[in-house]
Amino acid sequence: METFNTYFTKLKNEELDFVDIPLGEDLEAFICPFLIENKKLGAPIALSVYERVHQFLIKLNRDFIEPNKRNEGINFLSHLHEPNEFHLGYSGKNKGKAVSDVRAEVIYDALRNNTLAKQNAGITNEAHFVLLLVKGIGQDIMSDIIANVCRDIFADFTLQICRKHGVHTISVNVEFYNAINGIWETKIVELPTHSGKHIILLPKYIISGGRSYVNRYNWFVASNYISFEILNRKKVLSTDRKFIFKLKNGARKAIIKEIYKAYRKPKDELIEFVKKYRGSLDEFVWYAKENYPELNLDDLR
Template identity: 30%
Template structure:
C-alpha cells in the first residue's frame, strides 16, 4: 500500500487537528499557499522574523528596479527556485510547481520593472502584487515567500522532526543571506522521502486563497467606488426602485468598468486610502478553519486521483 500522507509514511498517530504542520500529500502538491500577509497578523518570533525577511527582500528588489539596476535585481530574483520540497502550490501531476526561476524570474523582473505601481511607490508589500501586477498571483507569491523564509521553515521542520522522531539527512539548500545580499548554499538536515528532501510548513501560515485578493478588491472597493460616482452623477446606470431607492447593479458596473489589475492600480494611485482601508478591514483575520482548508485540499487530490488513476509515488 502506498502511503499518501507524511504522517502515514512515518507512522505518526495524529490527526491534522493535532499537528502544528501541514500533513502533506506525498504524491501530489496540495493546493495550498503561504500568504506573506498572514505574518503581519500573527504573534511570535517566527512570524516576526519571516515578515521582516520578506519586507527586506521585496523592498530590496523594488529599490533596485527604481534605480534601474537590472543586473542586481535579476540576481536577487534568479535565486528563487521552485520550492518543491514543501509539496504545496499548483501542479497537475506531481511536484513541478510554477515557480519563478530562470525565464520566469526574467519575466517577473519585466513585469515589476514595467509596473507603474512599483515605480510610483504604491507597491509596498509582496502581497500587493496580487492586487496590481498582471501575471503575479497566489502561486508565484507563495513561491517567493517560501524561498525567502526557507531558513526559518527549515528550523521549524527540524523541531518537528525531533518531536516525532523523524529521521533526517543532510541536504544542500538555497538560502537568502540579507547581510551580504546574496543567495548562498547551506547544508541542513531534513526529512526525506525517496531521497527527496521535505520542508514542513506551519499550518498557521497556509491558505487556499490570499487574504489580499484581486477579485475581492475589485468586486468590493473598485465597484463600490464607481457605483458612488454613478449615483452622484445620476447617470443612465442608476435605477430607481419602487420605494425611491437609487441603485446601480453590479452587472452594469462590470460592463462599464471591466475587471483588470490596471483599474485596481488606478484607483489605488488616485486614492491610496482605499488600499489602507482595505488592509485595515483584512486585519480581522481568523485562521481557525485551517484544518478544514487542508482537509479540502487533500479531498481535491483524492478526486483528481480517482479521475486519472493513482499517481506514481515520488
C-alpha cells in the same frame, strides 16, 4: 494518498499545526502574503517571514528595479528555484515550472513596468501589494518567492515539528536570502526525507487555496466606494436603474453585483482605484483579515 502525517507522525487532524502535504504530488495551495501580513503581530514565524520578504523586495527594487539594472536584477532573481520540497503549487506531480531564468525575467519586467515601481513607491516593497497590483506576479510565483527567500525559516519550523514528534532527520544544504548581508547564502539544516528527497513543512496559518485578490479588491471597491458614489449621486450616470434597487419604504439599495461587473478593472489598471480611493488598500488588508482566512485543510481530506 500518502501524506506527511500518515507516513511520519500519525496525528489526529485537530493536532496538526503544520500543512499535511501529500508526499507523491503537490497540494494546490500557496503561501499567502496577505495571511502573513495579517498574522505577523501574533505569530513569530509570520513576523520573521514578513520582515525577510520585505527586506528582499526593498533590495530588489532599490538596487535593481529603480536603476534599471536588468542583468544584475535577473541574476539576483535567478536564485529563485522551484521549491519542490514544500509540495505546494499547481503541479499534480510535484514537477511545476521552475522559477528559472525565464521566471526571473518575468518577475523583473513585471516590477520594472509597473506604475507604482516606476514612481519609486514603497508599496511594491510589500509582498501582498505586489501580489495584488503587479501584473505577471500571481499566487504561484509569489508563493515560490517566499518559499525560496525564507527557506531557512521554514526549515527551522520543520525541525521543531520533527523533534516534537520523533521524526528522523538528516543534514541538508539549503539556500536562502540573508537579509542582513543582502546576499543569497547556503547553510546546513536538519530535515526529514522521503524517497531520497528532503521535505520542508509550513505552518497552516499562512496557507491559502486558489484565491484571486484582484477580484476581491474589485468587489471591495465596488461595495465600499463606487456604490456610495452612486447612491449619493456623486457619479454622473445617464440612469442608475441598473445599479439601484428601491425598497418598498422608498430607501435605495446598491446592487453590488451589477456595480462590480460594470466597474471592475484588470490587475494592471487597479492603480486607478488605488489613486482615486486613498486608504482603500489599507482598508482592504483589514477586510481580508476578517473575511479571507487560511485554507481549511480538512476540506481536502
